[in-house]
Amino acid sequence: MTTDMLSIEGVSKNFGGLSVISEVSFSVPEGGRVALIGPNGAGKTTMFNLVSGVYRQTAGAIRLRGHDISNVPSRKRVRLGMARSFQNIRLMPHLSVIENVMLGQQARTKSLADMAMPLSGSRWRREAETLLGEMGLDTYPGEVVATLPYGIRKKIEVVRALAAQPQLLLLDEPAAGLNQTETASLRDFLMGISRRGVTLLVVEHDMGLVRSLCDHAVVLNFGRKIYEGSTQTVHEDPLVLEAYLGPRHNVAQGAVTNNGVAGDAA
Numbered sequence: 001m002t003t004d005m006l007s008i009e010g011v012s013k014n015f016g017g018l019s020v021i022s023e024v025s026f027s028v029p030e031g032g033r034v035a036l037i038g039p040n041g042a043g044k045t046t047m048f049n050l051v052s053g054v055y056r057q058t059a060g061a062i063r064l065r066g067h068d069i070s071n072v073p074s075r076k077r078v079r080l081g082m083a084r085s086f087q088n089i090r091l092m093p094h095l096s097v098i099e100n101v102m103l104g105q106q107a108r109t110k111s112l113a114d115m116a117m118p119l120s121g122s123r124w125r126r127e128a129e130t131l132l133g134e135m136g137l138d139t140y141p142g143e144v145v146a147t148l149p150y151g152i153r154k155k156i157e158v159v160r161a162l163a164a165q166p167q168l169l170l171l172d173e174p175a176a177g178l179n180q181t182e183t184a185s186l187r188d189f190l191m192g193i194s195r196r197g198v199t200l201l202v203v204e205h206d207m208g209l210v211r212s213l214c215d216h217a218v219v220l221n222f223g224r225k226i227y228e229g230s231t232q233t234v235h236e237d238p239l240v241l242e243a244y245l246g247p248r249h250n251v252a253q254g255a256v257t258n259n260g261v262a263g264d265a266a
C-alpha cells in the first residue's frame, strides 16, 4: 500500500465573503509527481499557500504523512519536510550561488542562534557544494546569482529549496519565463530530484512539461476540483475542456498544446 505524502481533505478557503477554494480533496502519494493545474484564477496559488502554511484554511484538514498540519506554522512545516520554490525567483541576487543554497539550509535550524550557523560553518558549505555537484551545478558556486542566465537561476532556486532536505517539494510554475530548451533541461533536472525520492507537487501552465514530468493531475476551476486522474487524458475531459474553452467549446478544438489546453493559458 502506498502512503500519502500529502492529503488535502475537504479544504475550503474564504477571503471575507469570497469563496476561493471550495471543499477540495486530493492526495499526493509518497514519491509521486502530481500537477495542480487550472485556468487563471482557479485557486492554484491559494492552494499552495494553504499547503505551505502561508494561509490557514477556513475548513477541512491538511495532512503531511498522515499528521494533521492544519495549525502548524509555515516555518515548522519546512522542518517537517516541506519546501517550496516560487514563480518569481526569490534568490538573493547579490549573493553567490553557494550563499543562496546555504540560506536554504537555515530552514533546518531551530533557533535564531542556529540560523547563523550555516553561513559560517564549513560543514554546511561542504554539504551545499556537494548538493550543487549532485544537481549538475558545480561550475557555479562562487558566481553572483544576478550574473547568471535565467534558466540557471531557476534551477538554483530549486536547489536552495532542496537544501532544506524536503520530502515534499512544491514547485510554483517552474517553467515560467523559460524557453523550450531551458524547459527540457529543467524537466530532466526535476526528474533527477524525483529519483532522489522527493515527492513533487507542481503548479504549471506548460502542458508539455506537465505531461512529461507528472503522471497525475488535479484540475481546479473556480476553486473546485473538476478533474483528478492521468495527465495523459486530462485534455479529453469535458469539464476540463469547458473550464479552458468555455461552455460552448468544440471538442475537436481541444488539442493540448505546450501552452495549455487548446492553446489557452493553463
Ligand SMILES: Nc1ncnc2c1ncn2[C@@H]1O[C@H](COP(=O)(O)OP(=O)(O)OP(=O)(O)O)[C@@H](O)[C@H]1O
Pocket (backbone or CB within 6 Å): 015, 018, 020, 038, 039, 040, 041, 042, 043, 044, 045, 046, 047, 266
Ligand atoms: N488574499 C486574497 N484576497 C482576496 N482574494 C484573493 C486573495 N488571493 C487570491 N484571491 C482570489 O482568489 C482567486 C484564486 O486566485 P489564485 O491566485 O489562487 O489563482 P491561480 O489559479 O493561482 O491563478 P493564476 O494561474 O493566474 O496564478 C482569484 O479570484 C483571486 O483574485
